Amino acid sequence: MTREAARVQRRSGIALWRQIADRIRLAIGAGEFSERLPPEVDLAERFGVNRHTVRSAISALVQEGVLRAEQGRGTFIERKRKLAYPIGARTRFSEGLQGQTRDRRGILLAHEVVEADQTTIEALGLSEGATVVRLETLSEADGRPISRATSFFPAHRFGNIEGHYAETGSITSALKAYGVPDYFRRSTVISARHASDADLADLKLSPGAIVLVTVYVNVDPDGKPVQFSETRFAADVVELSVS
Amino acid sequence: MTREAARVQRRSGIALWRQIADRIRLAIGAGEFSERLPPEVDLAERFGVNRHTVRSAISALVQEGVLRAEQGRGTFIERKRKLAYPIGARTRFSEGLQGQTRDRRGILLAHEVVEADQTTIEALGLSEGATVVRLETLSEADGRPISRATSFFPAHRFGNIEGHYAETGSITSALKAYGVPDYFRRSTVISARHASDADLADLKLSPGAIVLVTVYVNVDPDGKPVQFSETRFAADVVELSVS
DNA sequence: CCTATTTGTCTATTGATATAGACAACCATA
DNA sequence: TATGGTTGTCTATATCAATAGACAAATAGG
Numbered sequence: 001m002t003r004e005a006a007r008v009q010r011r012s013g014i015a016l017w018r019q020i021a022d023r024i025r026l027a028i029g030a031g032e033f034s035e036r037l038p039p040e041v042d043l044a045e046r047f048g049v050n051r052h053t054v055r056s057a058i059s060a061l062v063q064e065g066v067l068r069a070e071q072g073r074g075t076f077i078e079r080k081r082k083l084a085y086p087i088g089a090r091t092r093f094s095e096g097l098q099g100q101t102r103d104r105r106g107i108l109l110a111h112e113v114v115e116a117d118q119t120t121i122e123a124l125g126l127s128e129g130a131t132v133v134r135l136e137t138l139s140e141a142d143g144r145p146i147s148r149a150t151s152f153f154p155a156h157r158f159g160n161i162e163g164h165y166a167e168t169g170s171i172t173s174a175l176k177a178y179g180v181p182d183y184f185r186r187s188t189v190i191s192a193r194h195a196s197d198a199d200l201a202d203l204k205l206s207p208g209a210i211v212l213v214t215v216y217v218n219v220d221p222d223g224k225p226v227q228f229s230e231t232r233f234a235a236d237v238v239e240l241s242v243s
Numbered sequence: 244m245t246r247e248a249a250r251v252q253r254r255s256g257i258a259l260w261r262q263i264a265d266r267i268r269l270a271i272g273a274g275e276f277s278e279r280l281p282p283e284v285d286l287a288e289r290f291g292v293n294r295h296t297v298r299s300a301i302s303a304l305v306q307e308g309v310l311r312a313e314q315g316r317g318t319f320i321e322r323k324r325k326l327a328y329p330i331g332a333r334t335r336f337s338e339g340l341q342g343q344t345r346d347r348r349g350i351l352l353a354h355e356v357v358e359a360d361q362t363t364i365e366a367l368g369l370s371e372g373a374t375v376v377r378l379e380t381l382s383e384a385d386g387r388p389i390s391r392a393t394s395f396f397p398a399h400r401f402g403n404i405e406g407h408y409a410e411t412g413s414i415t416s417a418l419k420a421y422g423v424p425d426y427f428r429r430s431t432v433i434s435a436r437h438a439s440d441a442d443l444a445d446l447k448l449s450p451g452a453i454v455l456v457t458v459y460v461n462v463d464p465d466g467k468p469v470q471f472s473e474t475r476f477a478a479d480v481v482e483l484s485v486s
Numbered sequence: 487c488c489t490a491t492t493t494g495t496c497t498a499t500t501g502a503t504a505t506a507g508a509c510a511a512c513c514a515t516a
Numbered sequence: 517t518a519t520g521g522t523t524g525t526c527t528a529t530a531t532c533a534a535t536a537g538a539c540a541a542a543t544a545g546g
Contacts, residue, residue, distance in 0.1 A: 010502090013503090039491080039492060039493085040492080040493070041492085055493085055494085058493095069493065069494090070492090071493045071494060072491080072492055072493060072494095073491095073492070073493080074491090074492065074493080075492090075493080
């Protein structure tokens with residue numbers, strides 16, 4: 001949609017190879033190169049840098065799984081389109097990617113019962129000193145990590161939710177086990193930032209990658225808050241769709 | 244909400260001073276430092292780098308207008324909170340920031356009548372070869388640039404919309420002049436990426452900054468598409484709120 | 487089987503980042 | 517006015533990022 005300025009910025013604190021890697025990834029997402037990347041020499045000229053700098057960028061994208069280089073033949077695109085993740089009153093991870101992927105699952109990374117901090121108390125409508133179950137989870141689609149979430153559930157109502165989640169890999173199923181037949185999203189706040197070290201590792205991103213962050217509250221049919229959560233999506237793989 | 248890992252990443256293509264600047268900006272947005280930044284020596288130890296590296300980071304943030312350094316006294320926070328920009332069926336820029344800012348206005352940067360490309364044809368439901376008015380606009384609040392948008396309007400219906408917009412600084416008013424009393428948002432797709440050179444300049448951002456991108460279609464009360472648009476928000480200043 | 491095209495590897499050099507230490511300048515306050 | 521805490525400036529050195537050029541290795545096509 002927007003025609004990109006070709007030049008790249010020097011001494012900006014972002015290495016040229018990283019700027020170029022970001023641009024190539026973006027261009028691929030926009031469907032710019034159909035199948036094969038232009039030769040390194042052409043790209044170098046296009047970005048106004050040395051061929052070796054382009055090679056560093058390509059090598060990073062190969063590491064990421066976006067490109068595949070073959071000596072003598074060329075450099076080819078391995079993964080193309082972004083996944084569209086819908087957000088609305090009935091957002092669920094499992095329903096979210098209907099038809100876009102085959103295999104989906106949620107993985108429990110860690111869990112803990114803690115005293116709720118001020119933010120969580122307000123979000124879940126708890127009283128001072130209440131405890132919550134914290135779940136650290138990772139969601140995968142087709143074996144590729146998609147999102148990383150930190151969720152809080154009131155401990156008095158969802159005492160052992162980590163067990164149900166670990167078993168089923170689904171928040172929807174885990175809540176059902178506690179007699180919550182259905183739930184709705186009350187609010188979502190979306191922001192973007194550079195990924196933290198931990199998220200980089202879990203989402204298998206390269207340093208400097210961007211994450212889309214959604215902070216939200218889910219409520220049961222009576223309007224009672226059941227879940228307060230922050231989810232981080234890899235911005236180069238996922239886009240959010242509000243309907 | 245998430246406890247940040249303290250370490251910073253070496254040879255990642257992102258200079259240490261920039262990583263630290265990003266972290267400090269983020270921490271300020273989260274209300275971490277109330278009024279004054281810790282001394283440079285403390286920050287250096289905290290991030291595990293040399294004091295001079297921290298100074299580079301601070302100097303960038305001073306340039307950006309986030310911090311203000313006073314010799315002998317300390318370094319102080321100049322601009323704190325993010326703006327919450329609501330997104331939903333009735334999203335309008337002018338109504339969006341109610342109560343959060345005083346002075347708001349839209350500025351026309353450029354306009355052009357062009358043949359619609361495939362994406363625009365589909366979004367606006369036009370027929371092959373139709374022409375559209377393209378508007379490049381910048382929105383400011385309290386004198387600070389907030390967002391940068393590229394919008395398309397069907398030319399047959401909104402022939403001289405650039406004139407109305409330039410006069411009023413508002414899409415809502417401009418559409419009213421063409422007999423569109425009200426409009427609704429049909430769909431919004433949200434993504435995040437590094438800002439382009441042009442956006443960096445217009446939004447007065449430092450290189451490497453992140454933008455939140457919304458792509459959407461507005462329809463009139465009859466459901467007819469009137470506007471197809473991509474808006475870029477500075478991610479360190481704005482967060483999106485879906486309700 | 488040759489040739490042009492393309493990615494892969496090596497060496498050398500320059501410029502930008504980061505570290506280290508020392509000290510000056512300024513401020514608040516005891 | 518003396519002292520401790522803070523930001524500002526300078527010099528020197530080491531490491532990383534980027535440029536430059538040359539050639540090897542693999543592939544595709546005549």
